[in-house]
Amino acid sequence: MSTVELINTALGTVIDPELHKPLPELGMVESVNFTDGVAKINILLTIIGCPMKDRLHSDITKSLANISEVKTVEINFGVMNEEQRNNVKKLIRGGREKFIPFAQPDSLTRVLGIASGKGGVGKSSVTVNLAVAAAARGLKVGILDADVYGHSIPRLMGILDKRPTAIDQTFIPVENYGVKVVSMEMFKPERSDPVAYRGPLLHRVLEQLLSDAYWGDLDLLLLDLPPGTGDIAISLGQLIPTSEIIVVTTPQIAAAEIAERAGRIAHQIKQPVIGVIENMSESINPESGEKISIFGSGGGEETAKRLSKLIGVDVPLLAKIPFDPILREGGDEGNPIALNDKKFTTIFNEILDQIIIRPKSLIGVRLNINT
CATH class of the missing domain: 3.40.50.300 (P-loop containing nucleotide triphosphate hydrolases)
Structure with a gap:
């Protein structure tokens, strides 16, 4: 298994603290790159100024700690567009429209x-x-x-x-x-x-x-x-x-x-x-x-x-x-x-x-x- 695959597997164990689902499942992992011991990860937040940003940074860094090839972790946070946010809403509602x-x-x-x-x-x-x-x-x-x-x-x-x-x-x-x-x-x-x-x-x-x-x-x-x-x-x-x-x-x-x-x-x-x-x-x-x-x-x-x-x-x-x-x-x-x-x-x-x-x-x- 390549280092990028190991990183993606590790990211699958990181749970969003508010939505309680893995980051990849929510579409929050935009890209993963690995070069010369440096893991560069782009994460998409659901909103600007997400209060869980620091928590996510910490959890992602911890999840990669056991991958020996990774010496440095660089995390860049972006924000989802409207289509991506709609996909998140559909996911957490089980594909259904708004309901009780x-x-x-x-x-x-x-x-x-x-x-x-x-x-x-x-x-x-x-x-x-x-x-x-x-x-x-x-x-x-x-x-x-x-x-x-x-x-x-x-x-x-x-x-x-x-x-x-x-x-x-x-x-x-x-x-x-x-x-x-x-x-x-x-x-x-x-x-x-x-x-x-x-x-x-x-x-x-x-x-x-x-x-x-x-x-x-x-x-x-x-x-x-x-x-x-x-x-x-x-x-x-x-x-x-x-x-x-x-x-x-x-x-x-x-x-x-x-x-x-x-x-x-x-x-x-x-x-x-x-x-x-x-x-x-x-x-x-x-x-x-x-x-x-x-x-x-x-x-x-x-x-x-x-x-x-x-x-x-x-x-x-x-x-x-x-x-x-x-x-x-x-x-x-x-x-x-x-x-x-x-x-x-x-x-x-x-x-x-x-x-x-x-x-x-x-x-x-x-x-x-x-x-």
Whole structure:
């Protein structure tokens, strides 16, 4: 095998850090030349100013380190033309035009909407900690911050001011803690700019965030939904009919009454409600051992009871997450507590144990196939 062939083989092991495919497969290797111990490689980036340029330079250089004939590596970066970018878009979309991958019959991604009847119950914190806990278990996870007006996921995930890489009308989600994230905040000129969308435009925004992003193969997609029973909640059921809902509430009974409405709208549009999570539950005073119930008690059980009666099947109370300042501190710092505190890691892993496998399965079912 010639040295050029060895170099091309090595380049085939270099994976684009955003598109997660080998460089040659993406058409990014324009040319390879080798003369007198010098490997000259021309690489085509998808866009000008690609944020992964330095990473690619390092990965390419490392991939050639074991080729003894190569003494020096010279890498020249260019930019793809429109036709080449279109080929990349077709490749990552499997040759199909723009579509919502999670709505396709062959999709294996579990789509969970995290809903609440009102704001301030910690729905976004639950979403983030569930996501990072799932990623820590080796799952491929994404978060779509569908709370168009009150988006907070970028801060909680430690990716403030990060922008997705765009390839024309396709963009690559920002990734941190092994979780891919898309949020409306990433597309505003300034973080402080308000979003004032109404009705049909909200549906279109959700559709674009789902279809224009290149999510890759996900095991789990979590949608942080706006509080209440508005347009986005209804649109999710229309755009991804197989999506399921988890309702987040707090312990006070008044909150449970409102949380029930989020479950009701899901039931009306044929979305399964797979469980309730009570956040800000009673905690233990570390000094006295006394139970502290700042927000009362019983809200989670009451919500689960009401939804079970409404739907006609058991809607379990998946967990009670205790009120603890460190949960808030982790969110403010962009450092999800499920990664750092054993107590909370256990809580979120126990939730995942209950939801990770679909309740309806063909395992153990006789298929009556004649051979």
